Amino acid sequence: MGIFPGIILIFLRVKFATAAVIVSGHQKSATVSHEMSGLNWKPFVYGGLASIVAEFGTFPVDLTKTRLQVQGQSIDVRFKEIKYRGMFHALFRIYKEEGVLGLYSGIAPALLRQASYGTIKIGIYQSLKRLFVDRLEDETLLINMICGVVSGVISSTIANPTDVLKIRMQAQGSLFQGSMIGSFIDIYRQEGTKGLWRGVVPTAQRAAIVVGVELPVYDITKKHLILSGVMGDTILTHFVSSFTCGLAGALASNPVDVVRTRMMNQRAIVGHVDLYKGTLDGILKMWKHEGFFALYKGFWPNWLRLGPWNIIFFITYEQLKRLQI
Numbered sequence: 001m002g003i004f005p006g007i008i009l010i011f012l013r014v015k016f017a018t019a020a021v022i023v024s025g026h027q028k029s030a031t032v033s034h035e036m037s038g039l040n041w042k043p044f045v046y047g048g049l050a051s052i053v054a055e056f057g058t059f060p061v062d063l064t065k066t067r068l069q070v071q072g073q074s075i076d077v078r079f080k081e082i083k084y085r086g087m088f089h090a091l092f093r094i095y096k097e098e099g100v101l102g103l104y105s106g107i108a109p110a111l112l113r114q115a116s117y118g119t120i121k122i123g124i125y126q127s128l129k130r131l132f133v134d135r136l137e138d139e140t141l142l143i144n145m146i147c148g149v150v151s152g153v154i155s156s157t158i159a160n161p162t163d164v165l166k167i168r169m170q171a172q173g174s175l176f177q178g179s180m181i182g183s184f185i186d187i188y189r190q191e192g193t194k195g196l197w198r199g200v201v202p203t204a205q206r207a208a209i210v211v212g213v214e215l216p217v218y219d220i221t222k223k224h225l226i227l228s229g230v231m232g233d234t235i236l237t238h239f240v241s242s243f244t245c246g247l248a249g250a251l252a253s254n255p256v257d258v259v260r261t262r263m264m265n266q267r268a269i270v271g272h273v274d275l276y277k278g279t280l281d282g283i284l285k286m287w288k289h290e291g292f293f294a295l296y297k298g299f300w301p302n303w304l305r306l307g308p309w310n311i312i313f314f315i316t317y318e319q320l321k322r323l324q325i
Contacts, residue, residue: 044123046320051118054313055110058305060103062110064090065301066170069261072290072297073275079171079265087301106169108180113162120155121207122317125215136223144216152211153204160203161187161196167264202260202279210253214306217245218314238318239311246310250303255283255295257302 055062064087073079084090094102128147133139156163165183187195221241222233231237259282266275276282286294 040127041123042321042325043126044119046317047122047126048115048119050313050317050320051114051122052111053316054309055114055118056107057312058309059107059110060091061087061301061305061308063094063103063105063170065298065305066167066261067094068298068301069258070171070265072294073262087304090301106166109162109165109169112180113159113166116162117155117159118313120158121151121211124151124154125211137227139219139223141216141220144219145212148215149208149212151215152207152209155211156203156207157197157200160200163203164196164198164264167261171261171265198266199260199263202256202263202282205279206253206256206260209256210249213252214245214249214310217248218242218310221245235315235318238315242310242314243307246307247303249310250299250306254299254302258286258295258297259283261298 064084067084067090068087070079071084072082084093091103098105125147128150129139129144132143132147161184164187165180169183184196191198218241221244222237225231225237225240226233231240256279259276259279263276263282276285283295
């Protein structure tokens with residue numbers, strides 16, 4: 001119950017809505033029909049490409065966020081030590097101890113994740129929006145939030161195994177052994193399918209929050225900047241809108257992100273009980289053992305990553321949209 005029945009219900013509604021659009025299609029102009037058909041594949045391809053570019057450009061910051069979030073766990077002796085004092089200290093120490101390659105520990109599954117997650121997320125989001133509205137001025141925050149939540153849950157659930165491997169490679173750094181494919185197989189053999197989808201619930205919850213906040217905030221900010229006449233549809237508008245949505249996404253998602261990171265990093269061992277049984281359990285235990293601000297561990301690298309990540313992503317995406325293909 002919960003997430004997946006909701007997704008099925010939404011898909012059924014989307015299917016009926018699509019059928020209604022087809023039936024009434026003769027009432028729409030040929031121009032609108034052409035635009036609708038042109039949106040079928042472009043958001044998927046452009047979203048994936050822009051996600052890969054943004055991920056590669058901001059990955060070292062994401063690495064420091066993961067290291068900061070997993071340290072200081074009083075109930076997990078492996079990560080009990082407070083090794084890093086902050087983002088810049090973590091960047092410097094990782095570079096000093098592990099080299100440049102250490103700053104990109106987990107980059108392969110991260111890029112694979114964006115190739116799948118980013119492609120599905122943007123493609124579904126833009127496609128769902130087109131079922132509700134045809135014009136920029138008709139978009140509303142509620143419609144965009146619903147589309148964002150649905151696309152975030154679906155895409156993050158599908159891409160979860162790549163996220164698990166990325167988190168473990170980032171957390172363990174040079175101690176992590178094996179290739180990407182071999183590591184997937186190793187996780188499956190030792191932990192089963194459950195291991196590959198470890199932390200999928202908080203991942204889907206985080207994605208619902210992040211995508212349900214970031215994409216609508218970007219679209220609504222861009223819409224008002226353009227329609228108010230303050231700015232045109234320019235790179236500056238895309239910059240301001242993406243900066244705003246990055247801050248909003250970081251504030252909303254950080255507590256769930258910390259729990260998700262720790263749940264993905266905990267390894268199933270015979271006779272071992274998982275430290276966190278779920279998102280709420282993780283939040284309550286962290287608050288109890290480490291204090292409220294533990295929920296915002298890694299916030300600065302989280303924001304400093306989401307900010308540049310969104311800026312790079314949306315500027316790249318907007319430029320790709322202008323290609324005459």
